[in-house]
Amino acid sequence: MATLYNIHPQNPQKRSLEEIVTALRDGAIMLYPTDTVYAIGCDMSVKSAVQRVRQLKQLSNDKPLTFLCSSLSNISHYAWVTDHAYRIMKRLIPGPYTFVLPATKLVPKIVMNPKRKTTGIRVPQHQVCLELLQALGNPIISTSAHLPDEDGEFPTLDLERSRFFDTLEPLVDLIIDDSSDPGHQVSTILDLTSEKPSVVRRGLGWEAMEEWLVLSD
Numbered sequence: 001m002a003t004l005y006n007i008h009p010q011n012p013q014k015r016s017l018e019e020i021v022t023a024l025r026d027g028a029i030m031l032y033p034t035d036t037v038y039a040i041g042c043d044m045s046v047k048s049a050v051q052r053v054r055q056l057k058q059l060s061n062d063k064p065l066t067f068l069c070s071s072l073s074n075i076s077h078y079a080w081v082t083d084h085a086y087r088i089m090k091r092l093i094p095g096p097y098t099f100v101l102p103a104t105k106l107v108p109k110i111v112m113n114p115k116r117k118t119t120g121i122r123v124p125q126h127q128v129c130l131e132l133l134q135a136l137g138n139p140i141i142s143t144s145a146h147l148p149d150e151d152g153e154f155p156t157l158d159l160e161r162s163r164f165f166d167t168l169e170p171l172v173d174l175i176i177d178d179s180s181d182p183g184h185q186v187s188t189i190l191d192l193t194s195e196k197p198s199v200v201r202r203g204l205g206w207e208a209m210e211e212w213l214v215l216s217d
Contacts, residue, residue, distance in 0.1 A: 002031070002169045009033075009178040012131050021135045023174055029053055030174035031165070034068075035126040036096045036204050037144050037183035038164070040172065041068070044139040050110050056171055057143050064113040066098050066120035066187075068140045070133040075099075075121050078106050078139065085192040092190075094125040096204035100191040111141070118193055128178055144186055147171075 003023070005016045024030065024043040029052050031040055040056060042049035044067050053065065069075045072086070072093050079101035081089070089099055103112045103119040112119045122142060124130065133140060145168060164182045165175060188209055189200035199206075 002172050002175045004175045004177060007128055007176050007178045009180065010127055012128050017131055017135050020132065020174060020176065024049075024136060024140075028173035029056075030176060031145055031168050031172045032128070032132075032174075032176040033126065033178045033180045034129055034142060034183075035094075035124045036185060036187045037146065038180075039142045040145050040147075040168075041141040041143070043136060044108065044111060044141050047108065047110060050108065050141060053141055053143060054110075056147060058147075059143075061110065062114055064118065064120055065111045066122060066142050067111060068122050068124055068129055068133060068142045070130060071123060074133075074139075075101075075123065078104055079119060079121055080104060082192075082195075084195060085197075088190070088192065088197060092205075092209060093123040094130075095123075096125070096185075096187045097209065098122045098187045098189045098201075100189065100193055100200060102193055116193070120189065122187060128176065145182070 005020060007013060007016055020030065025046070027046045027049045029040060029042045029049050031038060040053055042053055044050065050065070054061070069078065072089055075081060075089070081101060085101065098120045100118050100120050103117055107119045161181055169175060185204040188203040188206045191198045191200050
């Protein structure tokens with residue numbers, strides 16, 4: 001049975017954060033809110049936990065996982081960032097954007113795209129996430145909590161909040177509840193591995209980003 005933490009969205013309780021961080025370092029996986037949808041995540045440095053997340057999402061090892069960083073400067077530890085990419089990310093961070101970037105050696109192979117050696121990174125505009133990242137000191141895996149069933153459908157997508165938690169509770173070790181809804185809009189994905197950025201997926205914040213990219217072209 002998962003441990004439930006009722007967290008204040010703007011002023012997360014320090015004691016609860018400390019308990020969550022201890023559990024993550026011990027290999028726990030959690031259901032937690034972000035600035036897009038509720039996500040399933042773990043400490044990126046704990047391989048066994050990352051493998052569990054992959055199994056829950058039914059992701060093969062050639063499918064990369066996105067992870068959260070605490071800041072733009074923190075991203076530079078885990079990805080090679082050109083001056084051009086830096087200017088774009090500086091404009092959009094924090095926010096509902098995932099950036100595809102060349103990975104450094106600090107990114108575990110089980111997380112990155114094994115062929116392209118790239119990784120997806122986000123800096124969320126969400127106080128609970130940011131304080132967790134600061135307390136943990138490591139990136140946190142972040143993959144949508146909308147899980148596929150045997151037919152490839154996503155039965156959790158339209159569930160009300162209480163049923164959403166009840167459905168996912170047996171699958172995770174921790175649930176962080178900040179009273180927000182599960183959400184339906186995923187992040188916008190922007191590939192910054194080449195000089196000209198390309199949009200991989202249109203999601204939350206797409207319209208604002210599109211307008212800015214056109215103006216800066």
